[in-house]
Amino acid sequence: MNPVALDPPIIEEAGEGWLIPAHPRPLDTPPGALRLALMARRSLLTPWTAVSYAAQDYHFFLLRRQVCVFNDPASIRTVFVTAAERFERKGAMMRRALAPLLGDGLFISDGETWGRRRPLVADIAHKTQVPVYAPVMTGATAEMLQGWRHGAEISLLPAMAELTAQIIARSIFGTRLGAEALSGIVRGFGRYQARIDSFNLPFFLGAAEGWPVGRGAALRAAIAEVHGVVEHVITEHIAGRGEHGSMVDLLVRRMQRSPELGLDLQALRNEAATIFMAGHETTAATLTWAFYLLAKAPWAEAALQGELDAVLGTRAPTVEDVPNLPYARAVIEETLRLYPPVPILPRQAREATQVGDIMVEKDALVLVVPWLLHRSPHLWPEPMHFRPERFLGEAAPLPYSYIPFSAGPRICAGLNFGLTEAILCLAMIAQAFRLRLRPGFRATPVCRLSLRPRHPILARLEARR
Secondary structure, three states: OOHHHHOOOEEEEEEOOEEEEEEEOOEOOOOOHHHHHHHHHHOOOOOOEHHHHOOOOEEEEEOOEEEEEOOOHHHHHHHHHHOHHHOOOEOHHHHHHHHHHHOOOOOOOOHHHHHHHHHHHHHHOOHHHHHHHHHHHHHHHHHHHHOOOOOOEEEHHHHHHHHHHHHHHHHHHOOOOOHHHHHHHHHHHHHHHHHOOOOOHHHHOOOOOOOOOOOOHHHHHHHHHHHHHHHHHHHHHHOOOOOOOOHHHHHHHHHHHOHHHOOOHHHHHHHHHHHHHHHHHHHHHHHHHHHHHHHHOHHHHHHHHHHHHHHHOOOOOOHHHHHHOHHHHHHHHHHHHHOOOOOOEEEEOOOOEEEOOEEEOOOOEEEEOHHHHOOOOOOOOOOOOOOHHHHOOOOOOOOOOOOEOEOHHHOOOOHHHHHHHHHHHHHHHHHHEEEEEOOOOOOOEEEOOOEEEOOOOEEEEEEOO
């Protein structure tokens, strides 16, 4: 099939004081089964029609599998909260795509395994721990900025990924992780996402668990690169040679105190790999899109820099400054609305369940789609516009209309860590530099596992001082 038929045109419009940032044009009519499958393999953002963005639920069959899309906040509450035990399992496609890398890690586990480990990981990533890790966030950002020069050009996503990988590596593994090991684990994650097939055709043909994904030589090498680094660090910690106070150190000490948790070396590796993936990929993508938006919206960039100058002057921010940077927080929250790092949250129904007007079949694919929900004209004024000010003041979004970190029992355990990290990194970078895109550049957002730009976003550094 012609690639043009699989990639809708990208819409982006701007004027004095307003911006509708890059997004695929919604389809006029629903795609047939073959086109939908081919489009989904290229990007999960493209097979949606304009009607899909309405705050309403609908369902259809893709081959032999029922697919239910819940875009009504009341139904989302049912799926994620009131009937959460029936929709606890991640979708078979996501589980199969991530299992070779993460094993039974918290992100894709369920049942007894998830129930035992969730409190442990939530404990370690709890908001009370954020001040402990905040100096790591600001220290890594300061080191990165020391290497930046006025007039140089950077590729945004790799630069932000290197920064957030450094932060999460120091937080999880401690400062003893060398540059070679760090680059290896980042490279391994990147190669894995580039090569994994997240569309599991046998699932739609009737196999409730889907089929295991193929593991070619390149995919095996990417997995080995990640697992090798993580296992070495955990072995060092178990032997007493790890960095005291890191997340892995806390996990190892908890394992030694509580053997009933079943945290053997493989389980520790899976949880460490899960925390690393979630901790560096999502924040790197958020910062990349935030600076893309600011470069396209000079009025928002000026407002942010005005706040930073007024609150911080020339000093670096600390975690205590975060409550005094409401516009910086609003920029991050609006970025997460428009470009949620995980734009589709799949679940698999454990049993037949009525949700709203839809009877969900056992093993149906249940989709809650922040990409659609956050852009619904029934829930947001000017939903396609970049408007950080919608997150200022006392007004809060309608419950279950804004879920960049999911919701309910499976809400992201690192929510406070990631939000604080994004705000501090944004503040420090925007204090020091303006980022200027190449004239006429328009990003193409795509999603296979997470939401990324299809092509590099290149930005020229313009020193502010």
